[in-house]
Amino acid sequence: MAVHAHPDDESSKGAATMARYVAEGHDVRVVTCTGGEAGSVLNSAMDRPEVHANLTEVRREEMARAAKILGVSHRWLGFIDSGLPEGEPMPPLPEGSFAVVPIEEPTEALVAEIREFRPHVVVTYDENGGYPHPDHIRCHEISVAAFEAAADPERFPDAGEPWQPLKLYYSHGFSRAKITTFHEGLLARGLDSPYGEWLGRWDPDKADVMERVTTRVECADYFEYRDDALKAHATQIDPNSRWFAVPLEMQREVWPTEEYELVQSFVDSTLPEDDLFAGIDRKAHS
Numbered sequence: 001m002a003v004h005a006h007p008d009d010e011s012s013k014g015a016a017t018m019a020r021y022v023a024e025g026h027d028v029r030v031v032t033c034t035g036g037e038a039g040s041v042l043n044s045a046m047d048r049p050e051v052h053a054n055l056t057e058v059r060r061e062e063m064a065r066a067a068k069i070l071g072v073s074h075r076w077l078g079f080i081d082s083g084l085p086e087g088e089p090m091p092p093l094p095e096g097s098f099a100v101v102p103i104e105e106p107t108e109a110l111v112a113e114i115r116e117f118r119p120h121v122v123v124t125y126d127e128n129g130g131y132p133h134p135d136h137i138r139c140h141e142i143s144v145a146a147f148e149a150a151a152d153p154e155r156f157p158d159a160g161e162p163w164q165p166l167k168l169y170y171s172h173g174f175s176r177a178k179i180t181t182f183h184e185g186l187l188a189r190g191l192d193s194p195y196g197e198w199l200g201r202w203d204p205d206k207a208d209v210m211e212r213v214t215t216r217v218e219c220a221d222y223f224e225y226r227d228d229a230l231k232a233h234a235t236q237i238d239p240n241s242r243w244f245a246v247p248l249e250m251q252r253e254v255w256p257t258e259e260y261e262l263v264q265s266f267v268d269s270t271l272p273e274d275d276l277f278a279g280i281d282r283k284a285h286s
């Protein structure tokens with residue numbers, strides 16, 4: 001089970017890993033905390049009045065297409081997108097939105113999803129949200145809380161039979177090592193790199209997220225599914241963006257994995273791992 005803040009996050013974080021596990025016969029479920037109601041239209045081709053008028057519905061359809069491409073089942077947790085506040089001072093978050101409702105509400109909703117789906121592995125964002133959006137931070141908080149609470153019969157007794165997921169992973173935000181590898185790979189092949197300026201602004205003293213990675217999942221054969229799923233979120237992704245600047249062939253060669261950090265485990269596995277299910281009895285989880 002992968003828990004995400006908004007529709008499209010599942011396609012930009014760990015999508016190829018999910019497509020691989022689906023192909024290998026696992027049941028994979030994405031839970032999306034909010035409907036992405038506060039998202040703007042980021043693709044000029046989709047910037048049309050009828051899209052704006054029905055953005056919530058359009059994003060639901062996009063999410064359904066992405067889930068189909070990845071082969072995952074999908075649930076909405078049903079909370080309202082908090083938006084990314086901007087300005088100085090920052091405006092308050094919208095009343096009733098995901099990041100401001102009492103944390104027990106979304107935690108209980110996620111506990112109910114965990115108790116119903118009974119995942120062995122749960123994946124969410126790190127404590128920084130992977131990217132500092134209030135919904136991403138809140139997604140991290142409720143995932144950690146629900147991972148704990150799901151097995152406890154005293155917590156949320158109306159949310160189903162207790163279930164203990166065996167492993168909890170974080171995915172992280174952008175890795176400097178990965179972007180540097182892409183940048184150098186593009187230049188070495190005589191291609192333009194869109195990453196030079198970005199890398200130049202990166203604080204060299206800041207620890208890279210790669211230092212926290214425990215688990216690298218080989219998923220190069222599934223990068224196409226990831227890109228197709230991302231493009232299914234047509235309002236959110238410009239097909240000409242730098243997301244798609246790196247030829248897949250080069251990605252497969254220089255960085256064929258997606259990265260995770262194991263933060264809780266009830267099974268034995270040896271770090272570093274190359275499989276989110278390492279240490280879990282195959283018969284028990286297939």
Ligand SMILES: [Zn+2]
Binds near residue numbers: 005006009133136
């Ligand atoms: Zn998001």
